[in-house]
Amino acid sequence: MKATTNNKGQHKGMGNNTMLKLTAVSALAAAATICAAPVKAADLKLPPISLGAGLRTQFESTNPSGGSNTINDFNVNNARLYIGGSVTENIKLMFNTDYSSGSDLQVMDAVARFEFGDKFNIWAGRFLAPTDRANLYGPFYASNWNVYEDGVQDGYPGIVQGRQNGVAYWGTFGIAKVSFGLFDAPGTFGEGEVLTSGRVQLNFWDAEPGYYLNGTYYGAKDLLSVGLAGQTSAGKHAYTLDGLMEKKLPNGGVVTLEAEAARYDELGGYGGFNGSYIDSNGWYGLAAYLFPQQVGIGKVQLLAKYGAARFNDAQLLPLQEAPTAEYEQTTMEFNLNYLIKTFDARLSLFYKDTKLDAGLPDTTQIGVGVQIQI
Structure with missing residues (x-):
């Protein structure tokens, strides 16, 4: 700003101390102006950072067999914060948290990602190990709402939401995607051993870039995929075989078929009715149809899923009640989904x-779930 005539006249009658004070004040004001001035992004060269959040919440009404009272609950299934960024073109960081009703806020993903192309990528930190598709897509990217409640899918051991601490390689070679890693077993099931985990997946139609997967693409891809995964540590094992087919029809509708077979031999599993079973196996099948017509602001999808799991070899802890030697669980689920x-x-x-x-108790449950992500 240019000085006015009056200001110039005032300057002439000032002493040295006053001049020094004004000079200091002027210097500070100039510095503040420079700091407050807008700075171009090109000058700062900050790495890009992405922020996001997700929420899954539901109301459920559960009716146990045997004349027990109906239980009505509002639950926060998952509340998540997502943070990601790139240090360089090939070095990235992912940091995600998760909160659910009945648990504290937890660090879910904390991953240093070294990604150099389709064929060579290394992840280190806490993340989903190479396992079944259901573990690699998580609840937000599953087709059905009550994911992981059939005693079959995503039974691999984990610390938080299926995650483990370790390091893994993954890459894509034509139709094949392979991943292999070493993980910290003591954090999962108490043995002082390294846990080895691996997965091989074949995509016969469209490809699936990246490491994490989806349970559906709602017609954005025509998918025919088969995956075989396994983990082993200290003589304990787990294996799964999974498949997903999704096809967009000429009328615009989308058909989704998903299936998995699993065996958990002292490693992972759901532990059965009272948590004491160390051996389990099972399978599930899922079918869904997304109607092409727009209904209001969204589209309607019908979904059905059936799963069967058998729990064997109960090992009792002190003060546990003796369960049956083995038993079977069957789970049937129906969804009416509205996709906005x-x-x-x-x-x-x-x-x-x-x-x-x-002779174990049965349950039926009806409810409504809401999922939002930004």
Whole structure:
């Protein structure tokens, strides 16, 4: 700013101390102006940072067998914060947290990602190990609402939401995607051993770039995929075989078929009715159809899923009640899904029926779920 005539006249009658004070004040004001001035992004060269959040919440009404009272609950299934950024073109960081009803806020993903192309990528830190597709897509990217409640899928051991601490390689070679890693077993099941984990996946139609997967693409891809995964440590093992087929029809509708078979031999698994079973196996099948017509601001999808799991070899802890030697769980689920913006805004009306043999209690559940992501 240019000085006015009056200001110039005032300057002439000032002493040395006053001049020094004004000079200091002027210097500070100039520095503040420089700091406050807008700085171009090109001058700062900050790495790009992405922020996001996700919420899955539901109301459920559960009716146990045997004349017990109906239980009504509002739950926060998952509340997550997502942070990611690139240090260089090939070095990236991922940091995600998760909170759910009944648990504290936890660090879910904390990953240093060294990604050099389709064929060579290294992840280190806490993340999903090479396992079944269901573990690699998580609840936000699953087709059905009540994911991981059939005693079959995502039974591999984990610290938080299926995650483990370790390092893994992954790469894509034509139709094959392979991944292999070493992980910290003591954090998962108490043995002082390294846990070895691996997966081989074949994509016969469209490819699936990246490490994490989806349970559906809602017609964005035509997918035919088969995956074989396994873990082993200290003589304990787990294996899964999974498949996903998704096809967009000429009328614009989308058909989704998903299946998995699993065996958990003293490694992972769901532990059965009272958590004491160390050996389990099972399978599930899922079918869904997304109607092409727009209904209001979204589209409607019908979904059905059936799963069967058998729990064997109970090992009792002190003061545990003796369970049956083995028993079977069957789970049937139906969803009426309303997709507003695929995974970022969807509603689910669900019904789930869980039956246990050997005289154990059955349950039926009906509810509505809401999922939002930004």
